[in-house]
Amino acid sequence: MKNKLLLFLALLIHVCVFSQSPKEIIDSLKTELTKNPSDSIKVKSFSDLCWFYRTVSMDSAFFYGNKALELSKNTKNENGIAQAYNDIGILHYTLAEYNEAMGNYRNSLNIRKRIKDTLGQASLYNKMGLCFQNTFKLDSAIYYNTRALEIYEQQNKLKNASALKGNIANIYRGLKQYDKALKTHLEILETAKTIEDYPMMTRSYNNIANAYLHLQDTLNSKRYFKQGIEVAKTHNLYNELGALYNNYGSLLASTGQMQDGIDNILKSLSIRKKITDNQGIASSSLNLGDLYLRMGEYKTAKGYLDEGIKLAEQYNANELRVNGYSNLSYYFAFNKNIDSVQYYQRKYKLVEDSLFNNRITREVAEVQEKYNANERENQILLQRAELAEKERDISYKNNFILGLVALAVVISLFGFLVYNQQKLKHNQLKK
Structure with missing residues (x-):
């Protein structure tokens, strides 16, 4: 009965989230706490307050995150402890305090391993990967994203897996490994087709087209932009359509099709204004300003x-x-x-x-990583050279000693023969 009540309350909160502003949700959660709920409901409410205060007041977010952690520890609620560490880690991540974020994520991960919460582990591996990505340790970012990806694929969470692959592809792009980025985006596209996720599909077409641009393959780039536009139009995906028209228009203009480029970017601007995509409006407007400037239409x-x-x-x-x-x-x-x-x-x-x-x-961070790796390799090589030199010295000394021993044996043998010969002569004289 208690579990059913918790499930009902969780669903109720979930439904309310989509119809209320953060301030309204915060007020309703505080009202719930005045009704003296059970400890488990309090932990959930503190955790939710931590989350929703994140965009309102960081101090309040930390306050409720720590209250959730304290109450969870006092009541030995391991799920609550893991969630509280996770939430506090997110707050530090938002403030770009990546070391503190990683410490909290690791604490949460240890508990989720103990209680066998595999999807919770995957979520943390993903967050840890983002910390490494933001501190430019891209190899580590790929490692942790791959750990998360393995779990999502094992659990058949294809959407989560595809989101992770998209992040990995972006890391490859940052490393200028465009072939790997393209391969990963093509895999995401196949998954999107399989599960008929059309927003994911259109984003994949856009990413693939951009990857081909990096590889200077404009024919394939145009082909994938066109396919993405058709899917986005068919399914009324206006965010994706605005981005596709903008990028496709820029490509056309760069290949000399100036008017076609402008026409596509105008379509992008119109869509982005309808959906109030302000950063998108800025991008499309500046693209148009650049093209009209190049055409000599200065007032426009x-x-x-x-x-x-x-x-x-x-x-x-x-x-x-x-x-x-x-x-x-x-x-x-x-x-x-x-x-x-x-x-x-x-x-x-x-x-x-x-x-x-x-x-x-x-770039300095990346070079430093490479320098540290090279320095370690050089130290190993130097140590090997020193060991080889010592081995040569020991071998030389051993050979020298063996030579002396051999010489001593020869001298001793010669002396023994001389002694025997003298003894024989002495005996013969006695006779």
Whole structure:
């Protein structure tokens, strides 16, 4: 009866989540706690408050996460302890405190191993992989994502497995291993077709097309963009369709089909405005501004650039801001407005330097990893050389000693023969 009640309450909360804002959910959870529920319900409520406060107040999120952990420990609720460590780890991850996040994830993982919660383990392996990915330890990121992937595949959780594969493919792309990224995206596409998951299918078409672009295969890239667009249109997948039109339009423009490119990006912009995809609107607007600038339609270009820059600044989309500032400086150069040229060049340089520093940090971390590995290899080789030198010294000494022993034996034998001969002569003289 108790389990049924817990299940009912969990389902009730799950349904409410989709119809309430975080603030409303927080208020309802606090109201539930005033009714003096059982300890297990309290733990669940504290855990949920930790989760929903994450986007409202980090201090409150940590407060309720620690309350869930404390009560779970006091009542020996191992599921609650594991969940609390998991939730607190997520808070640290959100704050980019990756060492603290990993410590909590490991604590949760140890418990989930003990209680044989395999899907919980997979979720933690995935989160640990993300920590390594964000600290540029990409080999470790692949290792932990692969551990999670193995569990999801064993449990036949194909959607989870495909999401993990997508993350692994992105890591391969970061390592510039585009063949491996392409192979992984093609595997995801086959899974999406098998389970008829059309959003996953359209994202796969988009990712495959982009992977072919990295491999400079524009024919296959165009083919997969077109297939993705058809699936997205058929199933009214507007988020995916907006991205596909934008990317396909950029590809067409880069191959000289300027007007076709603009037409596709205009379709993307229209869709993204309908669904209020603000970062998408910024991307499509800046793409259009760039293309109209190249076509010499400066007034039209300026309108799209202004719209894109405003949204890119609002949402801290730095890659988009760099492109936008660069194009605005070209626009003002054409209009011989030197002050504005210098203004946007300064803004461009400021953001570009920030991006450059981030890239340098990542590359230094990767080089340091490689240096450490090479240093270890060099130390091993040096140790081997020293051992070989010592072995040669020992061998030389042994050979020298053996030579001395042999010489001593020869001298002793010669002396013995001389002694016997003298003794024989002495005996003969006696006779």
